[in-house]
Amino acid sequence: MTPETLQERVQTLSQTFFGRPFRHQATFNSRLKTTGGRYLLQTHHLEFNPKMADLPTFDGIIKHELVHYHLHLSGSGYRHSDQAFKQLLNQVGGARFAPRLMPPKPSRPRWTYRCLNGHVIVRQRRIQVEKYRCGQCQAHLEFIGEVRN
Structure with missing residues (x-):
């Protein structure tokens, strides 16, 4: 145009x-x-x-x-x-919002951990389970896996 x-x-x-x-x-x-x-x-x-x-x-x-x-x-x-x-x-009949030109960014992976008492912790960054403990009960953590949204 x-x-x-x-x-x-x-x-x-x-x-x-x-x-x-x-x-x-x-x-x-x-x-x-x-x-x-x-x-x-x-x-x-x-x-x-x-x-x-x-x-x-x-x-x-x-x-x-x-x-x-x-x-x-x-x-x-x-x-x-x-x-x-x-x-x-x-x-x-006008447009309320402009359409998106670029596709949305892909979601980042989330890392899931569980303590020995069953508390589930979801984080954006991966951590070393030997260095960290559960924030609620101070129990040791174990790595469960990666969760995609």
């Missing part, structure tokens, strides 16, 4: 869903990493993450930023926590 098509897309979505024109600039900002876009309060411009431009939910991201834009210009509550923002976002 080129910057010109982004500007046209924002203007058509603004006119279609809000009934008001978008009179400022919509640009791509490659420094945005985890967010889909942002509304600049001082200039009223919109910036979008270019990595999310090809996603099917990109129109929802544009609607989300347009909700900030139109509510701020009308003097209503434009923040995420404001009731006016939540209602207008539901009316136009």
